[in-house]
Amino acid sequence: MRRSGLFSSLLLILVGGSCAVVDQGEDPQEVGLLITNGTCDGDVCSPIRVRAFPDNQPHTPGGPWSIDLGVVTSRTACLMLPASQEARVTAAGTGETKTWSWSTARGTSLGADDSSEAWFFAHSTTPSFIPADAAGWSITLPGTGAAVPSGRCTPES
Numbered sequence: 001m002r003r004s005g006l007f008s009s010l011l012l013i014l015v016g017g018s019c020a021v022v023d024q025g026e027d028p029q030e031v032g033l034l035i036t037n038g039t040c041d042g043d044v045c046s047p048i049r050v051r052a053f054p055d056n057q058p059h060t061p062g063g064p065w066s067i068d069l070g071v072v073t074s075r076t077a078c079l080m081l082p083a084s085q086e087a088r089v090t091a092a093g094t095g096e097t098k099t100w101s102w103s104t105a106r107g108t109s110l111g112a113d114d115s116s117e118a119w120f121f122a123h124s125t126t127p128s129f130i131p132a133d134a135a136g137w138s139i140t141l142p143g144t145g146a147a148v149p150s151g152r153c154t155p156e157s
Helices: none
Strands: 009-016 031-037 048-054 067-072 076-081 086-089 097-103 107-114 134-140 148-150
Touching: 031 148, 067 076, 067 086, 086 134
Parallel strands: 031 134
Antiparallel strands: 009 086, 031 076, 048 067, 048 107, 086 097, 134 148
8 A cells, every 4th residue: 555545544633632732832721712602692501512623623524623622511611722632643453653732832723513413514714823922811702703801711620
């Protein structure tokens, strides 16, 4: 099999936040996102699954790499972007693995979808931003608007 054909059958394995990323000498920190659920009509809100899409995307047949941040069922919720995350792509047949690392010091965009839809249909809808540039961010999803800097939010238990 030719080398270029090896990566046509890739398995994308997402591994959470174990990577140490060197970004200008500071350790990455988790960052809060205050999400306003744009599906709400009065007190009735449809649940949305919020995902972050790191700017350094591997090219795979399985769709874009995303970080599942959680489901928002109310009008607003605070979700946390992890300090860092990794995606590992393993070539079928050879087991050769390549790793993509992301931290809050790098760019990401956001997307939200119906919480019952399969993850491989998910896609980004917002402009990219660098989470570490502010203590927290706020945004209305689903939508195409930009995240705006805000104070740090705290998820409810």
